[in-house]
Amino acid sequence: MATHPANEAPLSAPVELQNRHRRALTRLYDTRVEANLFQLCWLESHGVEAHARGQFTFWGLFDAERELQAAALDLAGRLVMVEAHDPSRCSEFGAFFLRRGTYFQHIVSRRACAEAFWRTYSAESSVQARLIQHQQLYVLTPAELAGGGEPSGLRRARQDELEAIFLASARMHREETLEDPLERDPEGFRRHVRYRIENGRTFSWFDDRRLLFKADISTRGSLGAQISGVYTDPLHRNQGIATRAMRDLCALLFAQGLPRITLYVNESNEAACRVYRRVGFRYCEPYQTVFIAD
Template identity: 35%
Template sequence: MRAAPLSVDRTREVRDLLSADPDTNLFLLSALQSWGLDGQQGAWWVGADDGRGRLVAVAWSGRPVPEPGASVVVGLAVPWGDPEGCRAIGAFLGPRRPPRMVIGPREACDALWRGLGAPAPRLWYDQRLYVCTRVAPGPRLALRTAGASDVPLVVEWSAAMIAEDLQADPRDEDPEGFRRQVRGRVRSGRCLLGLADDGIVFKLDVGRHHQDGVQVGGTYVLPSHRGRGLATAGMRAACDRLFQRYRRVTLHVNEANHPAVAAYERAGFRRATAFRLAAR
């Protein structure tokens, strides 16, 4: 198969390919809707054809974007489609713009990683996409949108969450860039805080969205407050709010993080696509 950057005249083909599974491809559909195939500076859309001109795989590859859980220092690739096509995309990116992180459907990511030459990963996580279309009954936290005065706390909690998940504090390489990313998220109203009797206990970031679906991430509860059901209560409240605008809420989580998986399932999320997070 042959891989190459995609031109704008193939937008409909890309949209049709991704729309085969809109839950799994929410990030890519949102990126396509927001930026188009050539609308974001520094980003590439790369596709692979089957030899007869039919598009069978795509990947967005570019500079990091200010999304929940994404470190500001990594180059990111998000693939979808036929595994052999994804491998061809990896082989194309390898000598030109090798990503430092790959996230997406497991089979597609593993194939793209092989196309990169199967470099030794620093992180190799089995993740799972979860989808919620109806909130489970149970307690809810009081919820509010983070404001400017909350930025120091949100910076601290966001960095702590990334350090737990990715084993690296994003402030080590680009502290001001990370703070700028968090300030932008707060300014745009995409950070939610959950309240209990003893103050702020829960944080959640609202990420990419497309038509009737939205992706969330960056879930954080203070270690001293874990094991009390606060993450579940916070997710229920967040989904209540998001369902006023969207029909579904998605997230992906490391399958080995059993407390987080249990919290999401108690909030009403159901298991969906197997994902991979690989980083070097």
């Protein structure tokens, strides 16, 4: 399908963004830094244009004055994240990707944008949701971090802990998504877990040889970090383990100069929400993940 430069495209047609659009893209995302922290960190690390075709693409919608009004980050046709000043405009991205035959595995965005995208993207029976998770976006700043409490044994995970962290990550994935990664793609999932450990993005707390807690840093940049993959061993839940470990992880990140930390959690997981609130996180806005059926 042909794409158009931003100064030639029809107003309703998404255009593939280029490096010259970086300032406009940043301005759009800056209107909701917490909700768009992943995209802002991605932009900071990778720029607007990928080095190799197909790695990722930023798409934009412009108004009559050629001001950027909405953006979509397409990560290799697997994941899409959408944002807009007017969330209803995300429906144009949904129709666009459906026409292109792009079949994502996940849609992750603040809820109003995700819902608008999904309404048009799922217009054909060939696109169905396996699971729609209503979530809550939380944010924490250094001044809000709860003090006190007994220190945990949290530290960066090591390669020799891969197997324990791999199994814990798989259990967490099953709990959160109702899908077993060991049945879908065990080796691909193992590579993903190994990559995060190798890059210092996984933190763990072991008691002797038993994993009590783990968490991942899904993204980080000058504007902050996002925590994901939080898991506490079922035998050690409701004992303050997660609260202590999360407090220490956030303190570590803030000590490195980060101004904010975000995470999103399933609305139904009230136990996790209580942990985050005890650490000092505050609710920001509704979020949503759509898991798309194969």
